[in-house]
Amino acid sequence: MxxxxxxxxxxxxxxxxxxxxxxxxxxxxxxxxxxxxxxxxxxxxxxxxxxxxxxxxxxxxxxxNPDDLLLPFCFSSEFKTNIFHFQELESTMDKARAIAKKDAPHLSVVIAENQTTGRGRLNRKWFSSKGGLWFTLILKPDTPPPLAYIYNFAASLSLSTSLKRLFDVNVSVKWPNDLLLNDKKLVGLLSEMETRGDMVEFVNIGIGINVNNQPQKYEPKAVSLKDVLGKPVSRKLILETFLHDFKSRIQVIDCHKIIDLWKEQTSTIGSRVRIETLKDMHEGLAVDVDETGALMLQDSTGEIKKIIYGDCFHT
Amino acid sequence: MxxxxxxxxxxxxxxxxxxxxxxxxxxxxxxxxxxxxxxxxxxxxxxxxxxxxxxxxxxxxxxxNPDDLLLPFCFSSEFKTNIFHFQELESTMDKARAIAKKDAPHLSVVIAENQTTGRGRLNRKWFSSKGGLWFTLILKPDTPPPLAYIYNFAASLSLSTSLKRLFDVNVSVKWPNDLLLNDKKLVGLLSEMETRGDMVEFVNIGIGINVNNQPQKYEPKAVSLKDVLGKPVSRKLILETFLHDFKSRIQVIDCHKIIDLWKEQTSTIGSRVRIETLKDMHEGLAVDVDETGALMLQDSTGEIKKIIYGDCFHT
The missing domain is CATH 1.10.10.10 (Winged helix-like DNA-binding domain superfamily/Winged helix DNA-binding domain)
Known part of the structure; x- marks a missing residue:
């Protein structure tokens, strides 16, 4: 019934x-x-x-707004069987984790119109107001865990490329993998994984894009595409364009190439940054990102430190 | 009942x-x-x-052989509540994964006297004949995924240190993290993890040590302590000594220090090696291991390649 x-x-x-x-x-x-x-x-x-x-x-x-609908039948046949759409979820990450453990195919997409308890990095709350594009990619690549990092870089690179092409906006990727527009946060990425027997079982990459939503007062450093473009845009167009670019980009994984292309789009290199980890804080000039995605930070004494993780703030 | x-x-x-x-x-x-x-x-x-x-x-x-019994009450109070002992399991990795998802505390140990379907790297069968020490550590550290690699190095380092101290044997660590004795495999390590919200949920490290078992004909490159020492030894003594060393070693994580100490015990650096990955094969002279655990390999042209994962064979 x-x-x-x-x-x-x-x-x-x-x-x-x-x-x-x-x-x-x-x-x-x-x-x-x-x-x-x-x-x-x-x-x-x-x-x-x-x-x-x-x-x-x-x-x-x-x-x-039919062009903004995100139901499976709106997508091309290449993707529509892999789309899981929900009006409301607690979090696309949690739903994607449950679906990934079942039989979701590689490159599935879990979308929610609204998340009641969206998660950001370090379990921070991620605001997901109506009109934004909130989804989690489920990836099941034949990849060992030390290479899993490249999928995050590939995803932020594909998103940056897609948004530039679609809307001619000056987005940049911030290390390790968020997207900025006018120095404000346009896209947040969060990845989770499970490994088994030295191989990746799944990597889930959560992506939140401020599209037609209005970032709230408590998100002063966030910006939406609608704000910048002065008109609402199709979330479905963004998602489908991104999926095409990302799918072709990860067909053959070349870490050097992905990091090199990513570096062309980053505003982090050349910026003064503060990196906060769970236990430390580092400040300095971001001078490079190596082929494993680590940030090279030059401190006030001129010494170069290699930072392999952390929250990054452009200062 | x-x-x-x-x-x-x-x-x-x-x-x-x-x-x-x-x-x-x-x-x-x-x-x-x-x-x-x-x-x-x-x-x-x-x-x-x-x-x-x-x-x-x-x-x-x-x-x-009471000294060889591995039941919780045999261990000091520091560890006994964290010991999960089974006479037979399909695999300590699978059991540890299930237990880790429930409420197993950090530094739990899942032991099986016998594994019916023990797993090695890349899902290879791991032979687990009676008399060996087959266990999986469950770790729940406050660690981001890019730092999880250090626990494997800390575990192989602690094992190598413990076995040398207990039996004065010339064990060495092979990159990335097995242990050799007389150029044959004494210990195999395998790690798996789950991450959530950019943090590690658990890292499970499976460890198989050939102690009093007799490696089979189909394991020509394996050796057991009993073979080398000419007498059986206490598995409980090995496990408890290792747990003490490992616990203190991971109380404060200092990647540089762990990798530096590990490098002092490795026979890989200075050896000619063949590294097999899922897609490539690299051969050359292993010249160093960097602070992230990557192997620096010098090929025949003198060029240095950085290898971040792979099966390693000393040639």
Whole structure:
């Protein structure tokens, strides 16, 4: 029964999506789905309540912003079977971990319209207000754990490349792997993994992009694409463009090449930075990133330190 | 009922252990445990069947090799609550993973007298014949994933140090972290981990030591301590000595110091080696190991390559 309901809702969304922003009459929906017009109305009401933006008018129903819908059927056949979409999750990371342990294929994507307890690095809260693009990639590469770091760099590189190409914005990657726009945080990345017998079982990379959401007062260093571009943009376009770029980029892993390309897009090298680890704090001039992704930091005495992890602040 | 039986067997073993190799009469066991002599006999028979070496004689029962017993009560109070001992497991790695996800404390130890499907690196079969020391350490350190590698080096260093001190044997550590004796494999290490929110959830380090077992014909490059020393030795002494050394070594993590000490004990540096990865093969002279545990390999043209993972063969 639940599944039937879910399928009918899914079918309604698909019909509305295929009509783009055009209005679809209740009669057409009723006929197509072989349900009463009252049932159509009930399903539409329920869909609206769960967050789908549907306009009701005397002529019928229309999907607002169809280009922003993130349901599997919106994606090309290359990706649509790997998309897991949820209106609300506690966290895409937790859901992705559970799905990865089952039979999710390599390069699956877990999307939530809203996260109630989104997580950032070091278990900080990650704000996930409506309109942002919040997803976790599930990767199951034939990779030993010491090479897993490269997927984070590949993901931030692909995102940076995709956003530049789509919107001509001057984004930069911040070491180790967030994205900045106008020196403010546009994208946060967080990765988790499980290894087994010296091989990676899965690497999950959580990605939060401020797209059409409005960063809150308590996120003064965050910026959204909508803010900068002055108009909302399609999250689906961003995700699909990113997936294409990322998929081709990781087909053959060449760490040197990925790090070299990443370095071309980073604003960290050449900046004065403060790196905070669990136990230490380092300050200095970021002079390079080596082929393993470690940051080379020159302190006030001129000495070069190699920093392999930490939270980075451009000062 | 099962628990009661288990506790009585446990109590019998404890009484026999405390008597060291002395014979304990059936009457004394019967009185101490408030069970019939027939019940004592039945429990002893069951214990023998599950692999405990108990001698029955007209005067009673005696534990053979009490110094080799690995039950929790054999260990000092510092460790005994963290010991999980099994007569037989499919693999200590799999059991440790399950226990780590529950509430096993940091520095727990999962021991099996026998593994039916022991795993080595790259999912190779690891032979675990009776008499060897097969265990997995469960570590739950406050450590970010890029630093997890140091625990493997700390473990091989502590093992090498402990075995040298106990038996004055010329063991060496092979990059990345097995132990050799007379150029044959004495110890194999295998680590697995789970990370969450950019922090390590657990690192499990599986350790297999050929102690009193006889490496088989299909392990021509393996050697056991018993072979080399010409007599069996106490596995419990090895494990407890190692745990003491390892625990103090990881109280404050200093990667440079651990790698420096490890380098003093390695036979890899200065050797010609072949490194096999999933996709490549590298040959050359191992000239150094850097502070992140990567091997510096000089090829025939004199060029130095940095190798961050792989199976290593001294050629």
């Amino acid at each position: 639940v599944n039937t309901n879910k399928n009918i809702k899914h079918d309604i969304l698909k019909i509305l999506y295929q009509a783009k922003a055009d209005t679809v009459s209740g009669v057409r929906l009723s006929d197509s789905l072989d349900i009463s017009r009252v049932a159509v109305w009930k399903h539409i009401t329920a869909l609206k309540q769960t967050g789908f933006e549907i306009e009701s008018c005397p002529k019928g129903y229309a999907l607002l | 099962v628990n009661t039986n288990k506790n009585i067997k446990h109590d019998i073993l404890k009484i026999l252990y405390q008597a060291k190799a002395d014979t304990v009469s059936g009457v004394r066991l019967s009185d101490s445990l408030d069970i019939s002599r027939v019940a004592v006999w039945k429990h002893i028979t069951a214990l023998k069947q599950t692999g405990f070496e108990i001698e029955s004689c007209p005067k009673g029962y005696a534990l053979l």
